[in-house]
Amino acid sequence: MEEFIENSQNYQAKLLKYAIENYRKNKYSKVTGIFQFMFVDNWNAITWSVVDYSRRPKKGYDVLKTVYQPVLIGMDLDREKVSLDKTDSFPNVWIVNDTLDKYENVYAEIGLFKDKEMIMDKRIEIDYISADDVKYFSNTPLSGGFRNLNLKEKGEYVIKIGLLDSTGKVISKNSYKIEVV
Numbered sequence: 001m002e003e004f005i006e007n008s009q010n011y012q013a014k015l016l017k018y019a020i021e022n023y024r025k026n027k028y029s030k031v032t033g034i035f036q037f038m039f040v041d042n043w044n045a046i047t048w049s050v051v052d053y054s055r056r057p058k059k060g061y062d063v064l065k066t067v068y069q070p071v072l073i074g075m076d077l078d079r080e081k082v083s084l085d086k087t088d089s090f091p092n093v094w095i096v097n098d099t100l101d102k103y104e105n106v107y108a109e110i111g112l113f114k115d116k117e118m119i120m121d122k123r124i125e126i127d128y129i130s131a132d133d134v135k136y137f138s139n140t141p142l143s144g145g146f147r148n149l150n151l152k153e154k155g156e157y158v159i160k161i162g163l164l165d166s167t168g169k170v171i172s173k174n175s176y177k178i179e180v181v
Contacts, residue, residue, distance in 0.1 A: 012048065013059040020067040021074050024096045025134055036064060066174055071129075072096045073108060073163040073172045081179045093137040095129055095163060095172070103129040105166045108137075113158045126163075154180050 023031045040051040050060040066072075075091040093108060106129065112120040129135050156179050163172040 009059040013063045016060050016063045017067055024072060025094055027134065069172050070099045071172045073161055074174050075161060077176055081181050083181060095135045097129050097131060097133050100131045102131045106163060108161060108163055110161045113160060114155060
């Protein structure tokens with residue numbers, strides 16, 4: 001039963017992250033609104049809630065806290081598993097701003113980690129993010145850094161991405177797990 005709970009919560013967390021990020025990136029074009037269905041269980045059951053009957057948060061709860069940030073930075077990962085000989089491209093970065101505030105002179109900071117050790121750290125300077133908008137960065141300067149990284153070790157990696165203002169205050173943060181096989 002414990003293995004089933006672990007697997008189902010991992011699946012729910014992945015699915016929520018993938019779906020909500022994609023819904024938010026497509027605002028006004030394909031999607032006009034989203035909400036979380038079944039937030040809490042009203043009885044002891046296996047459901048799509050993110051808080052169980054005893055009011056303990058499931059893994060999906062923390063995902064919701066991330067993907068529903070008013071300003072969300074993220075990236076398009078084609079897959080979670082990457083072949084060791086195919087690590088020559090870096091995913092596109094995007095920012096969803098659901099606030100009425102515009103952001104000027106901010107930057108994205110992206111780090112690649114293996115076993116909590118930073119392998120790569122890159123920064124993208126961003127002049128302007130409009131209010132209530134989605135901004136994409138394709139073919140970012142990160143592509144070259146990732147291409148030159150030439151990963152030689154298989155295993156699990158974490159990409160941490162953050163959007164910061166000129167004082168270093170975090171506006172948004174996100175992360176992605178990938179496995180190099």
